[in-house]
Structure formats: C-alpha cells, structure tokens
Amino acid sequence: MAIGSLALLLGTLVRAVVLPFESLSEEASSDWRGSAFEEAISSHFVAAGLEVVDVLDRNRHLDEVGIVPGEPITRATAIVIARELDAERVVMGTYVSSGDGLEVEARLVDLKRGATVGIVEDFGTVTDLGPLASLVAKNLLRLEGDGVPPGFEDVAKRRASIPISALEAGARARVALDSAEQRQHLSRALELSGSYLEARFLLGRLLMREGLTREAIDVLAEARGTDELYRAAYFDLGLAYLEVDEVEAALLVFQSLAETESRAATFNNLGTALMRASRFDEATAAFQKACGLAGDVAISGFNLGWSNWRSGKGAEALEQMSEVVARRPFDAEAWLVHSAAAISQALPEEAKRSRVTAEILAPHLVDVDPATVVGWERTLERNGPSSPGGPPPVFDQGLESMAALLDARTLRSRDRFEEAIQLLQKNLYVDPSAGGLRRELAELHHEAGDLDSAASELSILVWAEPSVDAHIDLARLYLQMGEPKRALEQLDRALEIDPEGPDAHRLRDAIAVP
Secondary structure, three states: OOOOHHHHHHHOOOOEOOOEEEEEOHHHHHHOOHHHHHHHHHHHHOOOOOEEOOHHHHHHHHOOOOOOOOOOOOOHHHHHHHHHHHOOEEEEEEEEEOOOOOEEEEEEEEOOOOOEEEEEEEEHHHHHHHHHHHHHHHHHHHOOOOOOOOHHHHHHHHOOOOHHHHHHHHHHHHHHOOOOHHHHHHHHHHHHHHOOHHHHHHHHHHHHHOOOHHHHHHHOOOOOOOOHHHHHHHHHHHEEEEEEOOOHHHHHHHHHHHHHOOOHHHHHHHHHHHOOOOHHHHHHHHHHHHHHOOOOHHHHHHHHHHHHHOOHHHHHHHHHHHHHHOOOOOOHHHHHHHHHHHHOOOOHHHHHHHHHHHHHOOOOOOOOOOOOOOOOOOOOOOOOOOOOOOOOOOOOOHHHHHHHHHHHHHHOOOOHHHHHHHHHHHHHHHHOHHHHHHHHHHHHHHHHOHHHHHOOOOOOOOOOOHHHHHHHHHHHHHHHHOHHHHHHHHHHHHHOOOOOOOHHHHHHHHHHOO
16 A cells, blocks of 8 residues: 555655756746646655645745746745645655756755755656656655555556656646636646546645635545545545535445544544534544544644544533643634533533633634534644644733733723733733733723722833833822822832923922821
C-alpha cells in the first residue's frame, strides 16, 4: 500500500511546498511546462505520503506577497515563502528546452536544517514530458531514502497516459489567479482526458471554495483511482455532501475511508456525519478517535464536547469544553456549550461566567439556547492543522489585556457592573501590572458606589505607575470620601512630578483644610 510509505520512512508526516520550475529558455510559450513539473512532483509526493501545500493556498500566498505564480523567484525568497507556509521541504527547479530536448534540474531543500538535501538532473524530450516529470519526482524521492514507495509506477503510468495538451491546460490552471480562468483551463483538461485526476481534484476544490458545492459534487463523483490523490478527491466529495446536508452519502464516504486510513480529519468528519444522523454515541466514539490522532482541539475537541452534551453526558461535556476554552479562549460557541454543561452539573456561577464570556465574544449568541441548536459540529479538511497534546498556547499579554478591557467596557455599557468587575479582577490576577485594567476597575467601583474599593485600586496604580493624572484622580476621590488631608498628599505628589501642573494647583487651592 503506497499511502504513508515515505512518511514511515521519515518517521513523521513531512509538509512540502513545490514551486513551478523556472524556464531558462527564451521561448515564452513553453513556460507552462514549469507548472507541469510542479504538478507531477506534487502528485507523486502526495502518493508517497507527504503533505503538499495546496496549490490554491500557495498561489494566494504568493499573490499576497506580490509574486505572480509561475514567475521566477530567488532561492532565498523560495525558502522564506516555504517557511511562511509551514513547510519542512521546498522543491524548486529549472529547465531548458533545446529543439525536442529538455534538461531539468530540481533542488530539494530541508528547511529544518537549512540545507540542500540534494540536486537532481534529468534529461528527456518534449513529447515525453509526463514520463520525464515522473522520473524527476522519483529521483527526488530517492534523496529522502533508499527507494521510491510502492505504487509509484502506477501513478507514473496513469500520468503518462494524459495527453500533453491536457497537461498544458492543467499546468496553466495551476499558475492562474483568476478563478474563471482556472475553471476554463481545468474544464478543458478534463474534456481532453476524463481520467486526469489532478485536474478533477483541483476543479472540485476550486468549486467548493467558491460555494458551488453541487457542481463540485458532479466533478468529484467522477473521480476514479486507487492512490492517495483519489482518496483526497473522495474525501472532498464527502465534505461536499456534508455541505449540502446529504448525510447518508457523506456517511458512506467517511465510513469507507475510515476502514483504510487513520486520519484525524477522516474520523472527525465521520463523527460529524453521525451526529447529523442523530447517532450520538457512535459520533462520540469517532470524535474520541480523532482526538487520539492529534486532531485540532478547536475542531475535534469541540465536537467531542458538543457530542457529549447532545448525548446528555454533562460531566464529560464540561470536562472537554473546559479544555477547549483553555486552549481557545476566544471560541464563543465553546464558552456557550461550557455554560450549558455547567448548568447540567449544578454550577450556576461558572455557567453564568461562561455565558457572559460567550456573549461578549459573539453578541449574536445573547438569545441562543444550545438546547435548540443543531449543526454546530465542525468539519476538518484532509490536511488541516493539528494541535497535539501539550500546554495551552501562550497569548501576548498586551492583547489579552486589551480584549479584557473592551469586554469590561461592553458589560459596563449594559450596567452589568458585577460581571465587568469580576472579569477585570480575573485578568489583573494574571497580569497585575496592567494599568489600563486597574484604572477601569477603579472607575467601575466608583460608578457602582464602592468608593473604598475604587480608592484601593487607584492607590495600587499610583504606587505601580505614578502619574499626575492618577494622583489627581485619587485626590478627587478622597475629597468625595471627605478626606481632604489625604487628597492634599496626592496633589503634592502630583506636583513633585510636574511642579507647574495647573490642574493640581487649581484643585489644591480649592481645598479648605479644617
């Protein structure tokens, strides 16, 4: 079985980005061949068990940084782009055409070591472009180990049967940015060769991204094959069925895939289909399998908690959602389900805090009852991100403080002072030096009529971050509390910082000390 062979050889799943090869010939009309080499290498790499950066994602990223897909780029730029795409390998190359001959040079770079794994040089003819591209791919794979994976020749044979005119249409689609142009090239490629799996897979993916799911189903349902690329197309067909809520068809796809592969995304989407069929216990088991395969906590972890809650397993749902919100504190839906699970476990205060957090993060959830919600289960793409076990991610403290401040102000505008105060106190416990949060907390206490607590927070603020404004604010508060001597002390400290400060002088002159 070809799938995973190279991944097993390397001991881990390797993510690679393959760039179109650069033409060193003057004949511009043949530039499409650079993309044909890229496609063949990508296809063989996928069949060998590597994860290859999606060509649509690659092109979007190139466009964002101002590079036209297919245009020459330096080796250093290629390495930077590959790292930005979270790749561990980058493949780039050049080719020269002379009459009917083609000379190709391909370079494989290991980004972890920052070193070239090796360089491949191969020769062939223009009419044998498909076999030559497969030969380049075979020799690149040999650089990673002692040989090529089983099934390689089957993929090479399939690609050799594709007419060169279809390969040209497919190659042009892979470096086009306009989706209409991409669809036109891919449709042409399939007219010329209905068995052109790479073109069918790419067209199906493009149609799905444009929201044309029914059209994508029509394209993907015609895919035929036995290798990894066929399984990827079949997987996308299952996603498309879920998108249009054809649950039984999606179940058939993901049950079939689950029998032959162990992927977090496969079991996650199987669980999603089972949930939509109201088969909650089976869905829970599938989500547990997905989580065990290092599934994304934002997807599989949420789904597991959601499935447990829908099954009436409140304690299990609360435990799972607690992990999700710890790792994904801005996931509003997770907080809302966490709140519902807390209620089921007779934890009203915890439920209230979680509900408030959910509503702050997503105001449209204010009137939502999770008991009436369906369809919150989440899907995963085949090579979607995974987040294996480990400590929760560390967020920038300044960003968290800003988010807490905005949340507290939202609550304050709704006269929900107690909840706003609790939110600020919690964040100040984590980050005692957050002066903006402490000032907001002092104002909240003041507005709520708790002058002593307001004075306490301002006293901490002037000790940690002495400023003219903070001392004057505390002085005004002391005056309101009927303590003019303490107010004068604060004004004197303000004048030590700014001896000419008009506000401090004006307020000091107005104080009559008995």
